[in-house]
Amino acid sequence: MDKDWQALAQALRSARVAKGLTQAELAEAIGVSRTTLQNMEQGRAMVRATPSLRSAARVLGWPEGRVEAILNGQLSHEATPQEGTPSLYSIDGLPLRVRHELDGGVAIDTRVVELGHPNSSTRMIVILKQDEPGPVDPHELEAWSEVERALWQAIATSRGLE
Template sequence: MTWDWKRLGRELRAARKAKGLKQTDLVQVTRVSLATVQNIEAGKEYTRITPTIRAVARAVGWTDSSPEAVLNGEQPTLVDADERGQSPPPQSDLPLPPFIQEELREGQVLASGVYDLSPEDSDAQMIIVVKGKKGASVDEIRQWRDRWRRAERDLRRLSDEETQTRSPDDA
């Protein structure tokens, strides 16, 4: 069965408007770009339902299963936490945007690292989490691991180059 992405976009737009929200309100709530919200509402085709689409659906009051339902020609289910005794999806104690929290919940963690790529007088760090899909085959995991190892070498080289190019006068 072919999914109807245009219908999903129309339904999400109608739900947003019914709640009195503007596209910029969705940007604020979901922390995705305006272009992404516009693409979803325009019916851009995706290969899967992304965490971003689910975040937009939640922002207009739909359940997590509603995007699939709409794509399959059914009606969305509205969330009514008070009447159904349901609670919203758990939020992290970390100050991460909702779409990042959603991405971290899905799939399996394959690797992670913390890299210092900042100037000497800064304590900023880059934190990377490498994720794979649930149920990945051993071959897929090996491919991802190999790609990550190459990328990690490049990151470490960048970090080392930054450290070596600093002179005592830079401090």
């Protein structure tokens, strides 16, 4: 039986768009060129599903076996579940806007705050970052100290500790 590369291409394209990713973003996430991703989305026949194609499927949140199911006509691209809201997350699970901010520069200070009860699985992470390595402006450090004090005071108040 022939593989339905067109159905897979349409499913990939639909899933990428539903996740709110551009071709360039998905290509970068799976380590290929935009041209390679374009070829995948155009349904160019291949001998087999490539590792890059499987990486794209993982980034798009597809379960194991979905690529083969679509290729073999066992699952149409219309039946491919789409989350109703676009994903704004990078391959490492961080929101794209956070990943963008973390790329480059240098971390100056960090705080991890458990929310809720001790040993909670939810945390707030605060990162003080400077775009370029080098000395930190003393005024910026003072501003950070004020924000940090206000943060800890708000946490103590919310926990009834103050």
